[in-house]
Amino acid sequence: MNNNPPIPEDRGEHEMFWVSLQPHLLSHGYKLRPRYDPEWIPSWTKPGGKHRGFYEDSLRGGAKLLDGIRISDNMKVVFKPVPTSSDELALATLLSSPKARADSRNCAVPVLDVVDIPGNDERVLMVMPMLKQIFNVPFRRVGEVVEMVEQFLYCLQFLHENNIVHMDFCRYNLMMDGSRIIPKGWHFCDAYSHDGVSFASAFEWNDRWSVRPIQYYLIDFGLSRQLQDASTRVVGDWGQDRTVPEMSFEVPADPFKVDVYQLGNAIKKYVAAYTGLRILDPLIENMTASDPVKRFTADEAVRYFQERKAKWSKRAMKSRIWKTGTPFKRRFMVKYRGERSILT
Template sequence: MASLEPLPSTHWVNDPKWEELLPCEEFWVSIQPLLLSRGYELRSRYHPGWTPSWLQPGGKPLHLCDDSLQIGYKMIDATRTNDSLKVVIRQVPTHTDELPLLAILSSPELQADPRNCTVPILDVIILPGNDELALIIMPMLRDFGDLPFRRVGEVVEMFEQLVHFLAFLHEQSIAHMDFCWFNIMMDGSRVVPKGWHFLSPFSHDGIPSGDFEWFDRWSVRPVKYYMIDFELSQRMNPQGNPCRFVGSWGQDRSVPEMSFTTPSDPFKVDVYQLGNVIKKLIRNYVGLDILKPLVDAMTNSDPLKRLTAEESSKQFSIFRKKCTARAMKRRIWKNEPPIPPLTSLERFLVRYLQYNPIN
């Protein structure tokens, strides 16, 4: 349960660079009143007229102040005022198909399908006088891989959700085109019931304390996984004709057929990308070889021989029926250099004494 991992601070005490807003942060300050009027409160750093709390009389050291944490340009964390729900606000370019596709995938009919792992969209905010951007509001989710898997069944249950979702997505003639590692999120509310900070995910409140509590997924299952970032996604020809596309395929640049000149099948690329996510887990953990045959078929270098999403989903279902409860409970151990693997003593503590380090 409890992890006593030290949380290294990335801050230098009294470094003046933390006192200044980045250019990308000024955008959020400019729309803070609008967001508040819609029921979303930003951290104090993004309030007009902000004064760093560590500079005020009696202020805490900089590295203990939540308002010292800076965000990137596309997303920001916030709190929904009516229920204190932690949310993420993301900029969405209006020239892409992302908003229309999210509207389709968020329709009551498609939301009723249990295979749908599209990130929930809580709200959409149109910016006055800005035709280039809109804002979507999502629940604050957690990167699926930043806490270790502890049992075979934890990975199998994630794979199950994602492979069926990919088949569901392709049934709607939608190719995600970036079905990759950093776009897969999990609902961490069961795993980290005390919550975490958006910019300091191994602390509960953004303040380094060295006492971060979390539970392995098997003990709190089911854990729900979601897919985010549909910026590259497209709805292809739904008439059953072969689909071809030329262009970039997001994070995973190892796609064998990726080309800026020769058209390729975006649906087969999606399958390869998901297969590669699971292949990386197989490399990084000891004990996941039972997934290798299906993953190899999903990542065949020849797209004509590669499984479709529907075939992958069906083959997974066959595989899943053969999995015994004992096999699902089997322990797996992270082995991802340069992170040192757990020692024999640490593995004993994990098994029997609820020791839960973040590696």
């Protein structure tokens, strides 16, 4: 007799991993979306059903990550399967320890829970808060970007003090707590919808400046490691950013300087996407120097940033910035008419 849940026509085989875990997660206090209920019937197939686009349960999840709800407090969370023997699990839980979290510079994503996978001794599920991609919400003022840069610089310094190298300190691993910016929340599968079916035009959000401070987070420690010796060198390719000058499979490189370059280059991309952020150029240049010897260390980057920030006025921090190419009419509508387009 086959006890596996049926696979509706719309539900992919990779999703069935989550369907099989749904009862187990429920017993641990976590609820998945209706789509992952073993008894799920697609809403659009029921009598009187409309086009599938009108229904939240039409949105597919991924094999590597899935969202859910912590039942005790209705908190949105994300589940990530990781090998039990991985450095990722060890480092992520280490950085979530009370001692590590006591350091305000530590902005590594907290691991809320680790849930076993029945019948699988090789993998577990890390449970983390559901965070927002930084670039999903536009920056409006210089100070908003400065706040983000400051937190990631301090986090980099904290990691390096503990001989931890991230090795993928890049754009898609830089996240934020979006709860103040988007009080109504957002759907895991649709960054510009509260519920997965409403349109971006109905999306309500606040400027970062009006609800500051915003907490930023570093995620994905899949390539990270804690080194025994700060003089350790590595070979290979690392993470999303393949422009690291010293990246090589033959010549060993300083992984600490790789981290600095990756973060500097991530900041550079944000600066390039907006007008009005030239004050960060000197920091970026020193963090992305092609010669690793001449490149800042994390400590030097923090010290340089602190010295520069002390000279920046409150007026400079409140200065408006705009996505490169934003037409004058749109700027006028945002600044003087209160237009709220999430895409501008």
